Amino acid sequence: MPVILDLNSDLGEGFGAWELGDDSALLSVVTSANVACGFHAGDPTIMRRVCAEAVGRDVSIGAQVGYRDLAGFGRRAIEMEPERLADDVLYQIAALDGIARSEGGRVRYVKPHGALYHRTVTDREQAAAVVAAVSAYDPSLPILGLPNSHLLRHAAEKGLTAVPEAFADRGYLSDGTLAKRGGTGALVTDPEVVARRCVALARTGQVTAVDGTAVTVRARSLCLHGDTPGAVALARRVRAALLDAGVRLAPFA
Structure with a gap:
């Protein structure tokens, strides 16, 4: 059976007159869009x-939910x-879903952003708050997150669909x-290196860590950051490499 993989990217991350990333170009590449919800x-x-x-x-x-932190881009x-965190997450999902429905779509999954994403990997209470918000709004919505995180474990325990993701860059x-971020090897920007990593992830479920060890990362979705330098060219190269390797690209939700 062919490997099936979703490509997701964080989009809609501008604000007012400030633009960030090329949403339109990335929407021609990805199969899922994590749309920032205004927080x-x-x-x-x-x-x-x-x-x-x-x-x-x-x-x-997808609803890309985060802390109420415009000044820090949700990375604090x-x-x-x-x-209160559950209420904030619920608010964001509902806001984006209302807008999506006005355009003939709907929110199909939820993914935390930035500091909230990382916090829910190890913090049981904050992970539970995100899951509680999703359950309150629509328990059929999958939650996208890091494999083996408290977020995905708690989502599965509560009967929600937990979708593991890997990061291309x-x-x-x-x-x-x-x-x-800011540490050695935290960001990979060479399109050929990223493409090889992604093909290896799809085929073997493994990636090489910054210390050279092999890490198992079984994922249904692959994240391509929209704010990475050269994001569009990188995303296009990854998509082409995966298709050339026989990987079928399709959304998980």
Whole structure:
């Protein structure tokens, strides 16, 4: 049987007059779009534009939920009571879903962003808060996250669909977590290197960590960051390499 893989990317991350990434170009490459919901990035106009184009290209729309942190782009960890965090996540999902439905689509999955993503890998309470928000809004929505994270384990325990993802352009540590941004090997930008990594991930479920060890990363979706330098060229090269390797690209939701 051919390997089936989803390509996802964080989109709609501009705000007002400030633009970030080429959403339109990336929507021609990916099969799923993680759309910022206005808390760490994005605004109603951007959200609507991205949703409209995603619907037109038959790309699945996901709610990219994060901390209320526009100044820090959602990359600063924020201490929050689980109940308030759940409310914030619920608000973001509902806002994006309403906009998506106005354009003939709907939110089909949820993925945390930035600091919230990393926090839910190891923090049971914050992971549970995200799961509680998804369950309250629509328990049929899958949650996309890091393999072996508290987020995905808790989602599965609560009967939600937990979808593991890998990262095309991020360095891994030997324990399967991502190397901290700014550290050695945290970001991989050479399109040929990234393409080879992605084909290896699809074929073997393994990636080489920054210390040279082989790490098992079984994933149904592959994340291509929209704010990586040369993101569009990198994404196109990855897509072509996967198709050449016989990988079938299709959304998971």
